Amino acid sequence: MRRRFALAxxxxxxxxxRADPVLAPEPLAYTQLPDAKQEAxxxxxxxxxxxxxxxxxxxxxxxxxxAGDMRAIVRQRIAAGESPEAIRAWMVARYGRWxxxxxxxxxxxxxxxxxxxxxxxxxxxxxxxxxRRRRRG
Amino acid sequence: MxxxxxxxxxxxxxxxxxxxxxxxxxxxxxxxxxxMRAVRPVAVVQALMTLTAFGALLLVFWRTDLSVKLVAEExxxxxxxxxxxxxxxxxHEGSMLLxxxxxxxxxxxxxxxxxxxxxxxxxxxxxAQAVIALGFFAFLLFSSNPFARLPVPPVEGSGFNPLLQDxxxxxxPPTLYVGYVGLSVAFSxxxxxxxxxxVGPAFARAxxxxxxxxxxxxxxxxxxxxxxxxxxxxxxxWWFWDPTENASLMPWLAATALLxxxxxxxxxxxxxxxxxxxxxxxxxxxxxxxxxxxxxxLTSVHAFALDPRRGAFIxxxxxxxxxxxxxxxxxxxxxxxxxxxxxxxxxxxxxVVNNLLxxxxxxxxxxxxxxxxxxxxxxxxxxxxxxxxxxxxxxPLALILVALVAVGPVMRWRxxxxxxxxxxxxxxxxxxxxALVAVLLLAPGMRLLPLLGLVLAVGTGAASxxxxxxxxLRRTPLFTWGMVVAHLxxxxxxxxxxxxxxxxxxxxxxxxxGETVRVGPYVVCFAAIDPVAAENYTAVQAxxxxxxxxxxxxxxxxxxxxxxxxxxxTSESAIATRLDGQxxxxxxxxxxxxxxxxxxxxxxxxxxxWAGGALIALGGALSLLGRTLPRRRPKVEQDGYARAY
Amino acid sequence: MKTVRILLWLPLVAFLAILGLVSSGLLxxxxxxxxxxxxxxxxxxxxxxxxxxxxxxxxxxxxADGRPRLLNIFxxxxxxxxxEAPQLMALKQAGVTIEGIAVRDRPGDVGxxxxxxxxxxxxxxxxxxxxxxxxLGSSGVPESFLIDGKGIIRAQHIGEIRPExxxxxxxxxKAIR
Numbered sequence: 001m002r003r004r005f006a007l008a009x010x011x012x013x014x015x016x017x018r019a020d021p022v023l024a025p026e027p028l029a030y031t032q033l034p035d036a037k038q039e040a041x042x043x044x045x046x047x048x049x050x051x052x053x054x055x056x057x058x059x060x061x062x063x064x065x066x067a068g069d070m071r072a073i074v075r076q077r078i079a080a081g082e083s084p085e086a087i088r089a090w091m092v093a094r095y096g097r098w099x100x101x102x103x104x105x106x107x108x109x110x111x112x113x114x115x116x117x118x119x120x121x122x123x124x125x126x127x128x129x130x131x132r133r134r135r136r137g
Numbered sequence: 138m139x140x141x142x143x144x145x146x147x148x149x150x151x152x153x154x155x156x157x158x159x160x161x162x163x164x165x166x167x168x169x170x171x172x173m174r175a176v177r178p179v180a181v182v183q184a185l186m187t188l189t190a191f192g193a194l195l196l197v198f199w200r201t202d203l204s205v206k207l208v209a210e211e212x213x214x215x216x217x218x219x220x221x222x223x224x225x226x227x228x229h230e231g232s233m234l235l236x237x238x239x240x241x242x243x244x245x246x247x248x249x250x251x252x253x254x255x256x257x258x259x260x261x262x263x264x265a266q267a268v269i270a271l272g273f274f275a276f277l278l279f280s281s282n283p284f285a286r287l288p289v290p291p292v293e294g295s296g297f298n299p300l301l302q303d304x305x306x307x308x309x310p311p312t313l314y315v316g317y318v319g320l321s322v323a324f325s326x327x328x329x330x331x332x333x334x335x336v337g338p339a340f341a342r343a344x345x346x347x348x349x350x351x352x353x354x355x356x357x358x359x360x361x362x363x364x365x366x367x368x369x370x371x372x373x374x375w376w377f378w379d380p381t382e383n384a385s386l387m388p389w390l391a392a393t394a395l396l397x398x399x400x401x402x403x404x405x406x407x408x409x410x411x412x413x414x415x416x417x418x419x420x421x422x423x424x425x426x427x428x429x430x431x432x433x434x435l436t437s438v439h440a441f442a443l444d445p446r447r448g449a450f451i452x453x454x455x456x457x458x459x460x461x462x463x464x465x466x467x468x469x470x471x472x473x474x475x476x477x478x479x480x481x482x483x484x485x486x487x488x489v490v491n492n493l494l495x496x497x498x499x500x501x502x503x504x505x506x507x508x509x510x511x512x513x514x515x516x517x518x519x520x521x522x523x524x525x526x527x528x529x530x531x532x533p534l535a536l537i538l539v540a541l542v543a544v545g546p547v548m549r550w551r552x553x554x555x556x557x558x559x560x561x562x563x564x565x566x567x568x569x570x571x572a573l574v575a576v577l578l579l580a581p582g583m584r585l586l587p588l589l590g591l592v593l594a595v596g597t598g599a600a601s602x603x604x605x606x607x608x609x610l611r612r613t614p615l616f617t618w619g620m621v622v623a624h625l626x627x628x629x630x631x632x633x634x635x636x637x638x639x640x641x642x643x644x645x646x647x648x649x650x651g652e653t654v655r656v657g658p659y660v661v662c663f664a665a666i667d668p669v670a671a672e673n674y675t676a677v678q679a680x681x682x683x684x685x686x687x688x689x690x691x692x693x694x695x696x697x698x699x700x701x702x703x704x705x706x707t708s709e710s711a712i713a714t715r716l717d718g719q720x721x722x723x724x725x726x727x728x729x730x731x732x733x734x735x736x737x738x739x740x741x742x743x744x745x746x747w748a749g750g751a752l753i754a755l756g757g758a759l760s761l762l763g764r765t766l767p768r769r770r771p772k773v774e775q776d777g778y779a780r781a782y
Numbered sequence: 783m784k785t786v787r788i789l790l791w792l793p794l795v796a797f798l799a800i801l802g803l804v805s806s807g808l809l810x811x812x813x814x815x816x817x818x819x820x821x822x823x824x825x826x827x828x829x830x831x832x833x834x835x836x837x838x839x840x841x842x843x844x845x846a847d848g849r850p851r852l853l854n855i856f857x858x859x860x861x862x863x864x865x866e867a868p869q870l871m872a873l874k875q876a877g878v879t880i881e882g883i884a885v886r887d888r889p890g891d892v893g894x895x896x897x898x899x900x901x902x903x904x905x906x907x908x909x910x911x912x913x914x915x916x917x918l919g920s921s922g923v924p925e926s927f928l929i930d931g932k933g934i935i936r937a938q939h940i941g942e943i944r945p946e947x948x949x950x951x952x953x954x955x956k957a958i959r
Contacts, residue, residue, distance in 0.1 A: 023886040026911040030725060030734045032645050043643070048525050052816045052921035056379060058523075061372035063708075063725070065886065066921065069912035094919035096819045101523025103508075112508050112522065116530045119500040123493040126411075126789070131481045131489075414793060421797070429804065448808045456801055463794035470790055507803060514806045519816075 029068030143193025161264025184245035262329030313358030319351025324420035360750030384426025487545035543600030569596030590635030615763030623756025630749025657739025818919030830907030840907035846933035
């Protein structure tokens, strides 16, 4: 297994130890799309997909073979005109919500996305209490 | 013998901590004065004993004494000398000993140096510090003994993680730990003050230098850690919202809020309960953070894989300390005399908003970090909370906070006139607008967050030096300079972040030696690829020559290193720093056709991120000097950062 | 005033909640396997070149013929795949139909691997860029999927098949017929 940026090796040894595959990866795993706009879209998406092998990093950063294959898939699909969100949904359908670093907005993540607002409200209430109490005297 | 000496010193230190706790608590009672006199030497000897233990650990690592289990597992005779020493804290047991050493040293520092705190509160504080130390001594002695021996020493050690074999290791963990553990002083102060119910300006003035000191180290530690990750990991990123990073950010956020609220308490005798609360929270975040990332409960790059017994031990310690302090807070704080009243539109009003925003960001980071764990334990489903969440949730609040940096320092204490503030920020406001127009014209199509960040950075940068306007700079107190420099650092850092995020150019190619590629303004020639050998690894080294216009060409030599003990490959990036940014190169694997994967980035003004961090730390250090050095103090000067001009 | 009094205990409550959460996390060992969400869904369509010379392309079409199958993802470069080879042979002996997907592999290497470790496979497709592997939601090699007679994925086995796993797999394959 080539865990080059081997933080991953600190992390876990998933199911199995592996030797080096002999076959070279698809070029799109490590080169960019010719169209800069498409590449920017692909890059933005890859930054938010979690590598299933080296779990502490995105597929854009990971050097695991599977991450490279996933990069190639993302670039191919972007080049074919698919939208980044459709590709994210495709990945989530395969690996679960876990694979997306960006939590989807749905009931299970409502508390998460609502947290900033709730925190500000509680804080505002506390601050207002302090001020009002202080002004009265 | 050395290992046994270290272990014995550790036991003596633990016993002394117990004695210190008893003496301190005893001094709280009537007739406590003689006990109090005994506390100081005990605290100092305890620190010396801990230091001896730590010295013993360094020595066994330096000599690579393989009969010590920890050395055999975490080091090797083939390691370069620097990592043989720094390796002492590159593992769980060693880093816990470092933690305890700093804890004991800060306890001794309080006992020796603290003169401003009322005697009884000081006794309670020292007792609290000893109780904390006692728990961690117990943890070391009973479940993480760094000096355990092996019956049969191996011929060679298992080696040391190559990723940690970097000068950063010598520097980053110790500074971060001084910051983490330094916050324990504020925690003990808060507990002491809760015990004696003595919360007021004197307490705040006494606590402030300790908080400042810890905060400076925390700032340096985080900044250094970010740069270390940036060049060592070879991904070109500088912040990943990894649980470990969050664990260091949370105490920093709490300490930053505490620094500002303690000023309100010191100057205006307001925010009493809140300040005590923050002092408890700041160190609690240090402990929770350290535990969380080590326990392996959260998937993090820093996990030391704690076994469940150790995990349970630390968890009990946390429950006792944090739970105890918070329970004390709930029970006692209502009986502490209420603080002063103040007007919402005032310096203290602005500081309250600052605290509100910092606390909200802290809450977001905490919730985001723990959310996957919560969902998994409730529904069994796994999900990830990563950069997109943290940026979207905390980014806007952080920008408002930065905007506040422009307004707050030019507001008066007690009461302020809105129109007057508006007049004072008119010039920075105009500069902000001009920056907005300039950015819109020069860099159209920027994303919103970097755009706002860049514009705000310019405006706040201008505003942050406003408190110096029309002042006699030589008579301006050091702590005012400190504030100005730290706030300037915030805008410098923000400018770097926005620029990196908006203007980075990336080139990923597979190239043959002799080929040329472009990245940003540079033309990069892939000149050669050669094998190289070093003390404990072999590598392939690419030679890249980058030219921009007529400037002197830059040679970059990124490497792909192969270590044998333990077997691992790492990628060593090559970075060239120029005034207007950094050129960053990584060499990857070989692919068919004699080509090599190359990753190149041009990152304009990325260095500002860490330069800003350094400025923030420098500002803190200046403030600390201003607060501790004896000085002539102008009579009209109010205690606080600066008088509004 | 009263609400403020209650709020004073809020930090403790929040901390206890975190403590509870963390202890539950500590009790249950952290599991880092990424499970495929494709279980219960039809096998994705695919067309792969065969690893055996002279054989036609391997496609997903033939899978819905009423026979349950074990789809094994492996590679000649993969060390644990050698360890699981005897178990695959045992499964074949027990009458299980096994289809192979060789990831990032060359036909010659696959042939050598099979010669050394036995060949339990009906057909072997070459998944050069792990396209099928990703489409299946698999995160490593080796991994096996149990497919029922209607071509629906019914179970995933992560990691190598150990001797003690064999009876369970046979049971499951019988059950999903």
